[in-house]
Amino acid sequence: xxxxxxxxxxxxxxxxxTHVILSGGSGTRLWPMSTPDAPKQFLPLTDARTMFQxxxxxxxxxxxxxxxxxxxxxxxxxxxxxxxREISIAAAAIIxxxxxxxxxxxxxxxxxxxxxxxxxxxxxxxxxxxxxxxFHAAIATALPHVEAGWLATFxxxxxxxxxxxxxLRVGESIGAGVHRxxxxxxxxxxxxxxxxxxxxxxxxxxxxxxFRAKDYLDALASHAPAILxxxxxxxxxxxxxxxxxxxxxxxxxxxxxxxxxxxxMEKADRVAVVPVSMGWSDVGSWDALFELGAKDExxxxxxxxxxxxxxxxxLIRTDGIRISASGVDDxxxxxxxxxxxxxxxxxxxxxxxxxx
Amino acid sequence: xxxxxxxxxxxxxxxxxTHVILSGGSGTRLWPMSTPDAPKQFLPLTDARTMFQxxxxxxxxxxxxxxxxxxxxxxxxxxxxxxxREISIAAAAIIxxxxxxxxxxxxxxxxxxxxxxxxxxxxxxxxxxxxxxxFHAAIATALPHVEAGWLATFxxxxxxxxxxxxxLRVGESIGAGVHRxxxxxxxxxxxxxxxxxxxxxxxxxxxxxxFRAKDYLDALASHAPAILxxxxxxxxxxxxxxxxxxxxxxxxxxxxxxxxxxxxMEKADRVAVVPVSMGWSDVGSWDALFELGAKDExxxxxxxxxxxxxxxxxLIRTDGIRISASGVDDxxxxxxxxxxxxxxxxxxxxxxxxxx
Numbered sequence: 001x002x003x004x005x006x007x008x009x010x011x012x013x014x015x016x017x018t019h020v021i022l023s024g025g026s027g028t029r030l031w032p033m034s035t036p037d038a039p040k041q042f043l044p045l046t047d048a049r050t051m052f053q054x055x056x057x058x059x060x061x062x063x064x065x066x067x068x069x070x071x072x073x074x075x076x077x078x079x080x081x082x083x084x085r086e087i088s089i090a091a092a093a094i095i096x097x098x099x100x101x102x103x104x105x106x107x108x109x110x111x112x113x114x115x116x117x118x119x120x121x122x123x124x125x126x127x128x129x130x131x132x133x134x135f136h137a138a139i140a141t142a143l144p145h146v147e148a149g150w151l152a153t154f155x156x157x158x159x160x161x162x163x164x165x166x167x168l169r170v171g172e173s174i175g176a177g178v179h180r181x182x183x184x185x186x187x188x189x190x191x192x193x194x195x196x197x198x199x200x201x202x203x204x205x206x207x208x209x210x211f212r213a214k215d216y217l218d219a220l221a222s223h224a225p226a227i228l229x230x231x232x233x234x235x236x237x238x239x240x241x242x243x244x245x246x247x248x249x250x251x252x253x254x255x256x257x258x259x260x261x262x263x264x265m266e267k268a269d270r271v272a273v274v275p276v277s278m279g280w281s282d283v284g285s286w287d288a289l290f291e292l293g294a295k296d297e298x299x300x301x302x303x304x305x306x307x308x309x310x311x312x313x314x315l316i317r318t319d320g321i322r323i324s325a326s327g328v329d330d331x332x333x334x335x336x337x338x339x340x341x342x343x344x345x346x347x348x349x350x351x352x353x354x355x356x
Numbered sequence: 357x358x359x360x361x362x363x364x365x366x367x368x369x370x371x372x373x374t375h376v377i378l379s380g381g382s383g384t385r386l387w388p389m390s391t392p393d394a395p396k397q398f399l400p401l402t403d404a405r406t407m408f409q410x411x412x413x414x415x416x417x418x419x420x421x422x423x424x425x426x427x428x429x430x431x432x433x434x435x436x437x438x439x440x441r442e443i444s445i446a447a448a449a450i451i452x453x454x455x456x457x458x459x460x461x462x463x464x465x466x467x468x469x470x471x472x473x474x475x476x477x478x479x480x481x482x483x484x485x486x487x488x489x490x491f492h493a494a495i496a497t498a499l500p501h502v503e504a505g506w507l508a509t510f511x512x513x514x515x516x517x518x519x520x521x522x523x524l525r526v527g528e529s530i531g532a533g534v535h536r537x538x539x540x541x542x543x544x545x546x547x548x549x550x551x552x553x554x555x556x557x558x559x560x561x562x563x564x565x566x567f568r569a570k571d572y573l574d575a576l577a578s579h580a581p582a583i584l585x586x587x588x589x590x591x592x593x594x595x596x597x598x599x600x601x602x603x604x605x606x607x608x609x610x611x612x613x614x615x616x617x618x619x620x621m622e623k624a625d626r627v628a629v630v631p632v633s634m635g636w637s638d639v640g641s642w643d644a645l646f647e648l649g650a651k652d653e654x655x656x657x658x659x660x661x662x663x664x665x666x667x668x669x670x671l672i673r674t675d676g677i678r679i680s681a682s683g684v685d686d687x688x689x690x691x692x693x694x695x696x697x698x699x700x701x702x703x704x705x706x707x708x709x710x711x712x
Contacts, residue, residue: 032680309709321677321691324388324710325698328687333698335677340696342681342689353665354680 015119015147016066017139017210018092019059020110023052023072023080023125024100029285029348031355032339033319041126042079045283046292052080052125053087058132059121059139060089067092069113070125071106074098077244091243098234098249101227104263105255107209108220108231109247116214119146122260123208128292130279138276141177142210145272150174151211151219151265153181155203155275161193164284166205166261168273169196181273184266203275205261206282216264224263230255286332286348290315304335313345371475371503372422373495373566374448375415376466379408379428379436379481380456385641385704387711388695389675397482398435401639402648408436408481409443414488415477415495416445423448425469426481427462430454433600447599454590454605460619461611463565464576464587465603472570475502478616479564484648486635494632497533498566501628506530507567507575507621509537511559511631517549520640522561522617524629525552537629540622559631561617563638572620580619586611642688642704646671660691669701 027040034040041052049057059065067090072080074096084091095109107122114120121139129135135154142152155168164187171182184205188196196202220228230251237248256263265271283289293301293315302308304318309326316323318335325333330345343350383396390396397408405413415421423446428436430452440447451465463478470476477495485491491510498508511524520543527538540561544552552558576584586607593604612619621627639645649657649671658664660674665682672679674691681689686701699706 307710309706321694321696323696323698326706326709327700327703328698331684331698333696335696338677340677340679340689340691342679342684342687342698344683347683350665350682353682354663 015143015212017059017064017119017121017143018066018110018114018213019056019068020107020114020120020122021052021055021068021070021125022103022106022122023070023076024097024103024106025124025126027126028355029351030283030289031351032334032336032341033317035336037075038079039076039126040283041124042076042083045289046128049087050083051128051283053083054128055123055125056084056089057087058123058129058135060087062136064139065121066118069110070094071110072096072125073100074246081243093245094243095245095247098247098252101252101255101257103207103260104220104224104258105227105231105252107216107260108227109235109245109252111213111216112231112235113245114213116212116217118213119143119210120213120216121208121210124282126283127206127208128279128281128283131277134276134278138177138274138278139210141175142272142274145175145178146210146212146215149212149215150270150272151215151268152178152209152272152274153265154206154208154210154278155273156206156280157275157277158197158202158204161190161197162204163187163190163193165282167193167196167202168205169202170273170275174272178272178274181265181271184261186261203273204280206280209260209265219264219268223267224256224258227255227258227263286315286334286343286351287345288348290332290345315345371499371568373415373420373475373477373499374422374466374470374569375412375424376463376470376476376478377408377411377424377426377481378459378462378478379426379432380453380459380462381480381482383482384711385707386639386645387707388692388697389673389690391692393431394435395432395482396639397480398432398439401645402484405443406439407484407639409439410484411479411481412440412445413443414479414485414491416443418492420495421477422474425449425451425466427451427453427466428481429456430602437599449601450599451601451603454603454608457586457608457611457613459563459616460576460580460614461583461587461608463572463616464583465591465601465608467569467572468587468591469601470569472568472573474569475499475566476569476572477564477566480638482639483562483564484635484637484639487633490632490634494533494630494634495566497531498628498630501531501534502566502568502571505568505571506626506628507571507624508534508565508628508630509621510562510564510566510634511629512562512636513631513633514553514558514560517546517553518560519543519546519549521638523549523552523558524561525558526629526631530628534628534630537621537627540617542617559629560636562636565616565621575620575624579623580612580614583611583614583619642671642690642699642707643701644704646688646701671701 027034167185169183171180234247234251313330321335383390523541525539527536590603590607677691
């Protein structure tokens with residue numbers, strides 16, 4: 001059970017929100033820096049703090065939020081505790097998944113942990129949001145609808161015809177800044193993405209959700225009862241060790257593996273979207289990181305022990321090996337441990353040739 | 357004093373030649389693989405054997421040659437002995453220079469060590485000669501003139517208007533395949549190099565010489581007496597430790613620092629050149645090494661732990677760090693120890709921005 005504190009802003013008592021951080025990603029697209037032992041979310045890629053730390057701190061300064069619940073891979077438990085300690089945040093619970101079953105079962109464990117009345121703000125541990133004020137405003141916009149039983153998602157204004165994201169078609173208005181989701185669209189082909197972009201009625205599905213635990217669990221009961229049953233049984237048999245929660249492995253392994261989008265959001269009745277422009281990025285590639293990062297006057301983004309004598313538009317990062325380059329343009333050069341990756345910018349998807 | 361053995365080829369006794377290997381180069385142009393502790397000549401850059409080993413072995417299979425004299429930096433003594441042991445060659449002497457005074461004093465030490473009647477074949481330790489038969493033929497061509505007191509050099513047929521080499525203008529014929537050197541030309545500007553190339557009467561000065569020790573020492577006495585005096589005094593006071601010879605440091609330090617070209621060859625009277633095409637390269641840059649090396653069907657030259665998914669015309673070498681690259685063309689990527697160098701091919705002279 002998580003802490004509660006009243007928030008009397010707006011002259012009325014509002015729900016305290018439990019921040020649920022999903023740390024399941026393996027981050028192979030940012031190899032060689034991101035590795036199974038230290039995936040992307042635990043690296044300081046966009047800031048002196050790691051992406052997990054930025055995520056945990058994102059809503060920690062408001063009395064509207066209770067202590068976070070983390071759902072993570074067991075091998076990262078020590079890393080999570082150490083990184084939370086560095087930013088002086090205490091987790092309500094660190095739920096260590098015995099195996100990976102995608103987001104729907106993971107969020108079910110968090111919902112059962114938080115208690116049915118809790119409002120849950122669910123977000124991945126490895127996204128960047130540069131405009132936190134807009135994010136907080138969007139949460140405030142969604143909250144009354146959440147308290148009325150809606151499952152809310154946040155729609156990111158698309159900046160290009162990305163084929164790597166899911167899209168939402170924004171439907172009828174159900175309140176100031178809040179719309180019904182008319183349709184979910186999985187990762188589209190380029191032509192479909194371009195059509196959605198030019199129509200202007202679609203937003204990216206950023207994977208950030210706000211709903212009451214009981215409404216999510218009710219939706220699971222209706223649309224994915226096997227997930228609910230497995231998660232419930234696994235949670236009932238969980239072993240606790242301080243903040244660490246070890247759900248029962250056999251029970252959890254019996255759950256279907258499915259995303260919250262497929263299992264719940266696409267099927268539930270009252271699903272709302274709050275479109276928001278908040279400097280969101282999933283930092284899903286070295287190219288994305290180049291776009292996010294600070295650049296010098298020659299549009300180079302350089303971090304670490306790097307000597308770049310000349311050249312423009314390069315992303316160069318190292319955590320140890322010294323990189324010396326001259327006369328190269330628009331390259332991605334990443335050194336980590338005993339590995340060096342070299343690709344042209346714009347081709348960072350080719351990291352998959354090496355990372356698996 | 358070095359071994360002698362009669363060679364009765366051609367029906368007459370010919371001089372036994374002492375091979376003098378100059379290992380003074382610091383090899384900064386092949387950084388980061390070449391370093392002060394293990395410069396270029398001690399690396400296996402073009403073959404499983406190092407360039408020093410290839411040089412030592414180049415004339416070892418002929419009874420015409422006595423055991424070699426090496427002139428080297430003292431810090432490389434162990435490396436030299438180990439590399440000679442690997443190829444079963446015993447040096448007559450390893451002369452360890454107490455300080456660097458360029459080639460004229462270094463060769464003076466070797467000449468004094470070999471004895472005045474010896475014929476010396478002097479060559480740098482870090483050049484490649486792929487056509488050894490032509491080289492041996494050129495030596496045989498030069499030898500009668502050397503025995504008549506000429507100082508001989510070998511002229512490399514130019515393959516382009518290189519500005520990094522010295523040139524020789526080929527003068528009158530003094531015998532089959534042997535000419536008087538009409539003029540020495542130091543490293544020219546590009547226009548001069550192009551003019552010499554199109555005239556067809558110039559060859560590169562490859563830095564390989566053949567002469568009797570006494571003729572070299574006589575020329576020093578005439579044209580650079582201070583070098584001869586310093587080398588003689590340093591050699592007289594040398595300390596010997598097995599094959600290792602430690603010339604007196606103070607005496608050697610008193611020598612002017614000058615190249616054999618400036619101090620002797622440009623000034624002496626009877627200087628001959630044997631033009632020869634023998635696959636010579638000074639391996640003076642990563643670009644030169646790319647041209648020398650074996651390439652795959654996409655014109656990539658790749659050595660070491662390298663994964664190249666796609667790309668053409670790259671030189672990629674590593675002695676440890678794993679390099680993963682995709683979609684890159686015409687790059688030089690060199691990893692050694694904790695260093696990675698990345699340059700476009702054709703710009704390898706820019707290594708000097710990093711190596712010093």
